[in-house]
Amino acid sequence: MIGRFGLALRQARTLAGLTQEQLADRSGVGVRTIGGLETGSRGDPRPSTARRLADALGLDPQARGRLLAAAVDDPVSLAGRDDLPGDLADFTGRSAEIDRLLAVGDGRAVVIEAIDGMAGVGKTTLAVHLAHRLADRYPDGRLFLDLHGHASAEQATDPAVALEVLLRALGVPGDRIPAGLAERSALWRAELAERKVLVLLDNAASATQIRPLLPGSPDCLALVTSRGSLADLDGAQVLSLDVLPEAEAIALFAGIAGAERVAGQRESVAELVRLCGLLPLAIRIAAARLRSRPVWTVAHLAGRLRDGLTELSTGDRGVAAAFSLSYQHLTPEQQRLFRLLGLHPGPDIDPHAAAALACRASHATERLLEDLVDAHLLQQHVSGRYRFHDLVRSYAATAAATDPDRAAALTRLVEHYLHTAHAADRLxxxxxxxxPLEPATTGRPPTDPAAWFDAEQANLAAIHHLASAQGRHTQVWQLACALDVFHRRRGRLHGALTVWEAGLTAAEALDEPAARSRAHRLLGHAHARLGRHEQAVRHLHQALELAEHTGDLLAQAHTQHTLAWASERQGNNQLALDHATEALHLYQKxxxxxxxxxxxxxVGWYHALLGEYEQARAHCETALTLHRGHQDGAATLDALGYTLDSLGYIAHHTGRHTDARDYYQQALTVFRDLGNTYEEANTLAKLAAAQHSLGAPEQAGDCWRQALRLYRQQGRRPDADRIRHHLAALAK
Structure with a gap:
């Protein structure tokens, strides 16, 4: 069977008009090797071989990336990855700085170009522009990472966290990423050793934050931007970026406002850009304002700036004047939305959340959002989602501090996310x-609940943290409930733990036994999934004690069911069976x-784990009959998947491997339909074992590799190690 790389190689060679012999001469790779790759008699090549072939074919960066990606099993490979933000079409000036920065590298040491300077001076814009100019020199990837150094020291990205993001961008699975900073840094340098990669590290806090993130290869380039000085970054060529020269500032203003709007007004334009502090961000906002006001002259705009409007908290009058002018010329409705958006704690917002914040209809709010985009006070980085530039966010937050609707708006925002998450969870x-939840006054359920949770997870975490910080105890534990299924199905183990730790604190503050019992149970479940057995059992027994004290039979049943699962995780299958049996009796009651x-x-599953297969089959087949007896099959899909998986396990361990394969394939379909990647991985591993027993090693290997990828993505190291052992044995 010809692999992905072989097919891609043959296509690229044919398009290049080369024979196998000619490609062998150019690349130094043997003609038999090339032939074997194209016919499938050889497996995927080593990375160095793949790169030699790509170089010899003279491919453009995109085609090269596709060819190199085909050389590895993991589809998240770096090859050709490009994370760079888009370059600005109206980029102006900085020619001297660009000439200096383009003259990079002598081939003997890693190239580090550091750009520091004040906020809004255009560091990121210049770095991105430069990265696009240099992209062809780094065909193996262009990575971008915002280190959030503009925030407080507590909010700046920890170097260890940054390294995890970068290593995952290289395709390194989570279970291979070590815990220590020094070890992660060493692995990062090792992964880049034979690659040509450009890394743009934006918004750095300090040289201390940057040092562990630097490549070690002379074939790589690190571009770093920071508001603070980077003079102590050893080995770096540091460019301290100043405001624009006046001539370039004038050119930038004219390019945005339009040459016809500034014709014959050079002195007025010069005064205006000086009033903007020659700062690119301020100039852009002022120019956009002039462009949108056809009856204004440059002198009129300069006069309005000269009057002196509210300053930014940074104390930089030029930036404050530009922002204030843009704000003052919004309509009252636009101003109100702009202020209220400054209250949002997450990274971006959609029109529905903005509508809840403003207490307006979604379609009307979306028009206002687009108005703010036109005014260069808001960015639309993804269709239907909006965010602030950092400095504009600061200004909006300052403006929101005294808004009389502040408290009510935050309540509406928290309630919007809570009710939408609850509706998505019910779907x-x-x-x-x-x-218990009060009826929603606004909003509507998302059409695709899993996609909504995926898109909003960072905002939901920020809202949950905000609600917790403000002592909104009811919403905190309710939002934790609404997130639980999503976290479980996506294998977001640490996210579940975080929300339920806060959820338990909130439930205890409310002193509601039912909420406390539920919070203890689900926090125990989160601990168990992470292998923290002592904490899991402690919380689960507290949940059971509370449920028994209040006589809540349903809560007792749920907790017994969870205790069974936690006991299995500890390796005590008999205790797991006892808890599951008690749960069964309570549900029947x-x-x-x-x-x-x-x-x-x-109960059937734990009998099977104890080797009692007849009892196991009887229980699981009864369960299957009950599941299929419900007409609303979609409502019971999760449980149906678990039961089919159990029957597959029983069949496999009693020698009925064909039945096992069929059951597992049905379970796999269920879990994939649900987006339950956590259980998908488990069932794939079991299906592989059944295929292997049926004498189908190729199918078994494919299933094991799929399971391994999911386990790696979810950071489930013991499971990943087990699968690697199977694959190694299969290879022998």
Whole structure:
């Protein structure tokens, strides 16, 4: 079977008009090797061989990236990756700085170009422009990472966290990333040793933050920007970027406002850019304002700036004047939305959240958002999502501090995310017991709940933190409930732990036994998933004690079910069976057939783990009958998937490997339909074992590799190690 690389190589060679012999002469790779790759008699080549072939073919960066990506199993490989933000079409000036920065490298040492300077001076714009100019020199990838150094020291990205992001961008799986900063830094340099990669590290806090992130290869380039001085960054060529020369500032203003708007007004333009402090960001905003006001002259605009408007908290009058002028010439509705957006704690916002914040209809709010984009006070980085530039965010937050609607707007914002998350959660798992929640006054359920959770996860975390900091205890534990299914299905183990730690604190502050029991149970579940067995058991027993004290049979049943799962994780299958049996009796007493089916499957599963396969089959087949007896099949898909998986395990361990394969394939379909990548990985691993027992090593290897990728992505190291052992044995 011809692999992806072989097919890609043959296509690229044919397009280049080369024979295999000619390609061998150019690359130094043997003609038999090339032939073997193209016919499938050889496996994927080593990275160095793939790069030699790509170089010999003379491919453009995109085609080269596709060819190198085909040489590895992991589809998240770096090859040709380009994370750079877009270059500005109206980039102006900085010719001397560009000439200096373009003269990079002598081939003997890693190239480090550091650009520092004040906020708004254009460091990132220049670095991005330069990176695009240099892109062809670094065909193996162009990476971009915002280090958030403009924020407080507590908010700046920790170097260890930054290294994890960079290593994952290189395709390094989570289970290979060490915990220590020094070890991560060493692995980062090793991964770049044979690659030509450009890394743009934006908004650095200090040289201390940057040093562990620097490549070690002379074939790589690190571009660094920072508001603070980077003179102590050893080995770096430091460019301290000043404001624009007046001539370039005038050219920038004219290029944005339009040559016809500034014709014959050079002195007025010169005064205006000086009033903007010659700062590129301020000049851009002022020029956009002139362009949108056809009856204004440059002198009129300069006069308005000269009057002196509210300053930014940075104390830089030029920037404050530009922002204030833009703000003052918004309509009252636009001004109000601009201020309220300054309250949002997350990285971006969609029109529905903005509408809740402003207490307006979504379509009207979207028009206002687009107005703010036109005024250069808001950015639309992705269709339908909006964010501030850092300095504009600061200004908006300052303006929002005295808004009389501040408290009510924050309440609306928290309630919007809570109710939308709750609605999305109900779509993901309709028959999960709901938590008490006041009816929503605005908003609507997302059409694709999993995609909504994926897009909003950073905002949801920020809102949850905000609610916790403000003592909104009810919303804190409710939002934790609404996020639980999403975290579980996506394998977001640490995210679940974080929200439930805060959720338990909130539930205890409310002193509501039902909320406390639920919080202890789900926090225990989160600990168990992370292998923290002592903490898991402690919280689960506290949950059970609270449920027994209040006589809440349903909460007792849920907790017994979770205790069974936690006991299995500890390796105590008999105790797991005891807890699952107790859960079954409670669900039967409550006459909850869906829950009874889940508990029957759990009892059957633990019998199977104990080698008691007849009892196991009887319980699981009864569970399957109950699941399929419900007409609303979608509502029970999760539990159906678990039951099919259990029956596959039983069949496999009783020698019925064909039945096992069929059950596992059905379970796999269920989990994939649900986006439950956590259980998808588990079922793939079991399906591989069944395929192997059926004498299908190729199919087994494919399933194991798919499972391995998912385990790596989820940081599940023990599971990944187990699969690697199977693959190694298969290779022998």
């Amino acid at each position: 993901l798992e309709p028959h999960r017991e709901p938590f 409550l006459a909850l057939t869906r829950r009874e089916a889940q508990a029957l499957n759990a």
